[in-house]
Amino acid sequence: MKDDLRIISLVPSITELLVDLGLEAQIVGITKFCVHPKNLLKEKTVVGGTKNIKIDKIEALNPTIILCNKEENTKEIVTKCSKITKTYVSDLFTIKDVLNLIDYYGKILFCEDKASEIISEIELKLNDFNQFIKNKPTLNVVYFIWKNPWMIAANNTFINHLLEINNFNNIYKNLSRYPEINIDDLKTRNIDCIFLSSEPFPFKEKNKNDFISNSKVYLVDGEYFSWYGTRLIKAFDYFKKLRNDIESFNALNN
Numbered sequence: 001m002k003d004d005l006r007i008i009s010l011v012p013s014i015t016e017l018l019v020d021l022g023l024e025a026q027i028v029g030i031t032k033f034c035v036h037p038k039n040l041l042k043e044k045t046v047v048g049g050t051k052n053i054k055i056d057k058i059e060a061l062n063p064t065i066i067l068c069n070k071e072e073n074t075k076e077i078v079t080k081c082s083k084i085t086k087t088y089v090s091d092l093f094t095i096k097d098v099l100n101l102i103d104y105y106g107k108i109l110f111c112e113d114k115a116s117e118i119i120s121e122i123e124l125k126l127n128d129f130n131q132f133i134k135n136k137p138t139l140n141v142v143y144f145i146w147k148n149p150w151m152i153a154a155n156n157t158f159i160n161h162l163l164e165i166n167n168f169n170n171i172y173k174n175l176s177r178y179p180e181i182n183i184d185d186l187k188t189r190n191i192d193c194i195f196l197s198s199e200p201f202p203f204k205e206k207n208k209n210d211f212i213s214n215s216k217v218y219l220v221d222g223e224y225f226s227w228y229g230t231r232l233i234k235a236f237d238y239f240k241k242l243r244n245d246i247e248s249f250n251a252l253n254n
Contacts, residue, residue: 002026002110008058009034010050010077011069014090017102017229018067020118021111028061036223036231055080065109069228090228094161095126098228122232126165129236133167136243139192141168143225146201147210149180153197159225166239168193183210193246197222218246 008029009015015034018027027040029047034040047057050072058066058081066081070091081087088108090101099119106115143153143163153159154175163170171189172181186194194211196203199222208217220242224235 004064005109006062006064007109008047008061008063008066008081010047010053010081011067011072011090011228012036012050013223013227013229013231014067014069015040016227016231017105017118018109020230021102021105021109021114023109023111026109028063029058051077053077053080055084059084092158092228093156094158095122095165095232098232099123102229118230118233122230125233125236129165129239132240133165133243136167138167138169139246140171140190141193141195142171142186142189142191143195143197143220144201144203145178145197145199145222147203147207150183151178151180153225154179158228162225162235162239166243187212191216193218195220197225199223199226218242 005023005026006028007018007023007026009018009027010031012031012033012035015027015030016036018024019037019040027044029045030040031048031050032041032046033050045057045061047061048054051074063085066085066087068078068081068087068089070089078087078089092098092101099122102115102119106112141163143159145151145153152172154170154172154177156176157178160170160173171191172179191213194217196207196217196219198219203219205219211217221238223231224238
């Protein structure tokens, strides 16, 4: 039953989802990157990061379920956790995958009504956004996630899926996952926007100067482009604002 659950989440976005599913009291362990909601870092046991865990802390919490993600957590972490208790590993690439995961969590975590409510809200926001974006021009973009080495989000990623929904054509969609690139390559490309994500590398305003065409460079909130779960409810309003900001800038400079 729900009251018997003792959940450890090793995925920040899933931790946020659990709280929104009404399971905050059942969470006993989180990572140091589980920053939403902010009170959790003070109230729950931190068991490490997403790539490095303290297995003794996890064992001591006597969890009944551990939630992992294939991209966020290593195979070694999943193997260690599986020896302790039931361990579920998500692997998400699309919004449909996210909705299916929320539905699944609703069933195994005894919160089906709340899960259905969240799914409906995300679908409503998505349908509204599709109407907003359908007549917007496609823009060629590159999405940076790291500096030194320069790394970008390419195909087979949740980020790329959300770029597509935004009518952003990822110029590196022919590559897979998170490859390193030479930024000099950008000089030969037809690029409308260069996106610098707030995570995992914390790009700042000064980083725009790394690019010759810095007028095309935008700082973007990485949580809206890469977090699964209920972050999507707020993401579509953010995407609308981002598109409007780009259009306003282009109108002033053309």
